[in-house]
Amino acid sequence: MIDIAILGFGVIGGGVAGVLEANGGHIAERLGTGIRIKYILDQREFPGTPYAGLVVHDIGVILSDPDVSVVVEAMGGVHPAAEYTAAAIECGKSVVTSNKAVVADRGDVLLAAARRRGVRYLFEASVGGGIPIIRPMTDDLASNRIESVRGILNGTTNFVLSRMEEGVPYADALDEARELGYAERDPSADVGGFDSARKIVILAALAFGKLIPIEKISIRGIDAVTPEELAEAKRNGCRIKLVAETSLTADGRIYAAVAPEAVPPTSLFYSVGGVFNAVSVTGNMLGEAVFYGRGAGREATAGAVVADIIDAAERRFAAPPALMWTRARDEDLSPVK
Amino acid sequence: MIDIAILGFGVIGGGVAGVLEANGGHIAERLGTGIRIKYILDQREFPGTPYAGLVVHDIGVILSDPDVSVVVEAMGGVHPAAEYTAAAIECGKSVVTSNKAVVADRGDVLLAAARRRGVRYLFEASVGGGIPIIRPMTDDLASNRIESVRGILNGTTNFVLSRMEEGVPYADALDEARELGYAERDPSADVGGFDSARKIVILAALAFGKLIPIEKISIRGIDAVTPEELAEAKRNGCRIKLVAETSLTADGRIYAAVAPEAVPPTSLFYSVGGVFNAVSVTGNMLGEAVFYGRGAGREATAGAVVADIIDAAERRFAAPPALMWTRARDEDLSPVK
Numbered sequence: 237m238i239d240i241a242i243l244g245f246g247v248i249g250g251g252v253a254g255v256l257e258a259n260g261g262h263i264a265e266r267l268g269t270g271i272r273i274k275y276i277l278d279q280r281e282f283p284g285t286p287y288a289g290l291v292v293h294d295i296g297v298i299l300s301d302p303d304v305s306v307v308v309e310a311m312g313g314v315h316p317a318a319e320y321t322a323a324a325i326e327c328g329k330s331v332v333t334s335n336k337a338v339v340a341d342r343g344d345v346l347l348a349a350a351r352r353r354g355v356r357y358l359f360e361a362s363v364g365g366g367i368p369i370i371r372p373m374t375d376d377l378a379s380n381r382i383e384s385v386r387g388i389l390n391g392t393t394n395f396v397l398s399r400m401e402e403g404v405p406y407a408d409a410l411d412e413a414r415e416l417g418y419a420e421r422d423p424s425a426d427v428g429g430f431d432s433a434r435k436i437v438i439l440a441a442l443a444f445g446k447l448i449p450i451e452k453i454s455i456r457g458i459d460a461v462t463p464e465e466l467a468e469a470k471r472n473g474c475r476i477k478l479v480a481e482t483s484l485t486a487d488g489r490i491y492a493a494v495a496p497e498a499v500p501p502t503s504l505f506y507s508v509g510g511v512f513n514a515v516s517v518t519g520n521m522l523g524e525a526v527f528y529g530r531g532a533g534r535e536a537t538a539g540a541v542v543a544d545i546i547d548a549a550e551r552r553f554a555a556p557p558a559l560m561w562t563r564a565r566d567e568d569l570s571p572v573k
Numbered sequence: 574m575i576d577i578a579i580l581g582f583g584v585i586g587g588g589v590a591g592v593l594e595a596n597g598g599h600i601a602e603r604l605g606t607g608i609r610i611k612y613i614l615d616q617r618e619f620p621g622t623p624y625a626g627l628v629v630h631d632i633g634v635i636l637s638d639p640d641v642s643v644v645v646e647a648m649g650g651v652h653p654a655a656e657y658t659a660a661a662i663e664c665g666k667s668v669v670t671s672n673k674a675v676v677a678d679r680g681d682v683l684l685a686a687a688r689r690r691g692v693r694y695l696f697e698a699s700v701g702g703g704i705p706i707i708r709p710m711t712d713d714l715a716s717n718r719i720e721s722v723r724g725i726l727n728g729t730t731n732f733v734l735s736r737m738e739e740g741v742p743y744a745d746a747l748d749e750a751r752e753l754g755y756a757e758r759d760p761s762a763d764v765g766g767f768d769s770a771r772k773i774v775i776l777a778a779l780a781f782g783k784l785i786p787i788e789k790i791s792i793r794g795i796d797a798v799t800p801e802e803l804a805e806a807k808r809n810g811c812r813i814k815l816v817a818e819t820s821l822t823a824d825g826r827i828y829a830a831v832a833p834e835a836v837p838p839t840s841l842f843y844s845v846g847g848v849f850n851a852v853s854v855t856g857n858m859l860g861e862a863v864f865y866g867r868g869a870g871r872e873a874t875a876g877a878v879v880a881d882i883i884d885a886a887e888r889r890f891a892a893p894p895a896l897m898w899t900r901a902r903d904e905d906l907s908p909v910k
Binding site: 255258259262263266360366367368371372375376377378379380381502504506507519520521522523524525526527528529530533535536538539540541542543545546547551 | 703841843859880884
């Protein structure tokens with residue numbers, strides 16, 4: 237039996253329980269053993285649910301239980317998620333997360349700690365929701381030098397832009413996204429491009445081994461896109477998409493930016509509508525590959541978290557050297573492509 | 574040092590040497606050690622190349638050398654590739670291949686043998702060339718029950734159909750594909766749909782654990798597509814694509830088929846032109862994910878082979894239980910969706 241603890245029982249944490257409930261038999265067949273939720277760390281109690289008996293309010297209970305081999309961090313925000321992650325790793329537990337803020341902020345330190353401790357730190361769900369992208373870049377493209385990564389990485393903004401193209405005003409489209417549960421109550425991280433920026437920080441680190449401080453990323457959100465820009469794009473047969481991008485310049489520095497871009501119909505990105513995401517990766521052997529799917533949503537994202545739990549259970553040794561990141565310095569970065 | 578042997582030094586086998594030459598330093602950084610070609614099994618001698626000294630004509634030399642931990646089977650055809658693969662596995666060597674004919678014909682037996690012997694049998698390059706699809710389905714979608722897989726899996730036919738849409742007659746488009754090196758001298762396996770069928774056999778086995786004998790697959794190639802059908806599709810705003818498909822029916826049986834299909838512009842497949850491939854996988858948690866890229870080509874495909882070599886070197890233990898396939902019986906199959 238693989239005993240796990242879930243930190244934060246919100247959309248993703250609860251979703252993980254849901255995936256294990258729905259597909260537990262299937263997963264146990266593969267693993268040769270089941271995955272059992274032993275603890276849920278949350279401020280709430282969830283009375284009347286099957287999970288009430290698992291709730292603890294003290295991370296120490298989880299850290300000191302040697303049965304717990306994998307910790308799912310689904311708290312959101314950097315604090316105390318990062319501290320709890322570091323503590324779990326120090327206690328010899330693998331940590332699996334969907335929390336892009338933590339990975340983008342201190343993935344370098346946490347991966348190094350996991351490596352030292354001989355455990356895994358996995359974050360497939362932090363970019364592109366349920367779309368396989370982190371592990372394909374790490375494993376399938378291991379034989380390639382990555383040259384560039386481009387993506388539509390935020391479903392909320394993509395949905396809003398799609399609606400604006402249909403003539404819905406920005407504010408109304410955003411309200412609609414909120415009503416449908418796509419946008420946060422405070423959607424500024426989405427529309428301002430910061431969510432996409434965190435994700436491109438992670439993809440750039442995977443591609444080039446350097447973790448770029450987010451304040452060094454050039455960011456333009458969709459909040460500045462005017463109806464006139466949309467109309468002009470339409471006249472040219474294009475669609476406006478919020479594109480996050482990173483590439484290596486000729487002199488070996490890293491360019492990374494987030495900005496609205498007029499995408500022509502010849503691009504696969506043109507057809508990426510609503511809350512879907514797409515990531516295009518160019519390698520020196522592969523050429524271009526594109527990964528497309530649901531960039532958000534409880535089940536898709538939780539499914540990616542559970543795939544990481546399975547991976548952590550099957551490959552308990554430290555991450556491959558490919559996942560050694562160093563902090564990017566100013567001279568590693570380029571303001572232009 | 575990881576010593577490997579390459580069986581068959583044609584397009585893919587030679588491509589593997591090319592990838593190791595181009596990206597060897599990058600790969601060694603990740604592995605912590607280099608990959609060295611110790612032997613090349615081929616009938617030719619390659620005089621005047623750096624590989625001349627590595628050529629052997631007797632598989633026994635490779636099988637009996639304990640230094641060789643990974644064998645790359647890039648011979649093509651079922652015989653003697655399958656026998657050499659089985660022998661290498663019996664000798665405790667992992668085998669990596671791009672040879673879809675062998676995987677589709679006896680992947681079940683070879684995976685079971687690899688499992689028994691505690692080595693790997695890997696075939697990322699057998700479907701979709703350089704596109705990551707086998708490992709994402711195995712690892713990233715491990716938490717999902719796969720419901721269906723649909724793909725444009727043959728670049729040659731996709732190229733020919735693209736040209737026919739532009740008004741080029743079938744025979745001329747095929748000649749062009751031959752001249753560009755996309756089509757084999759005998760393209761009947763491509764245009765007849767058999768190449769796509771082998772690939773959907775492999776994807777169905779990954780999805781449902783059953784290896785379907787190829788003669789049980791309903792196959793219609795593009796050789797029967799008329800200019801009238803193309804014109805009608807165009808009138809309806811569609812494009813004809815050769816689509817390979819497998820899904821689980823409501824009563825739990827497997828449907829698998831290859832046939833030309835009119836694809837509407839709302840489908841991502843609509844934009845898959847020329848020699849590109851795309852694979853759409855639907856999981857019960859993920860929903861739909863699409864993988865797109867170069868379905869053929871020396872460097873892209875060889876890059877996928879080298880990624881498998883890296884995987885075999887890093888994870889030398891047996892394949893996960895997910896890769897236990899049994900031979901599909903007639904009662905496992907459904908003639909309709």
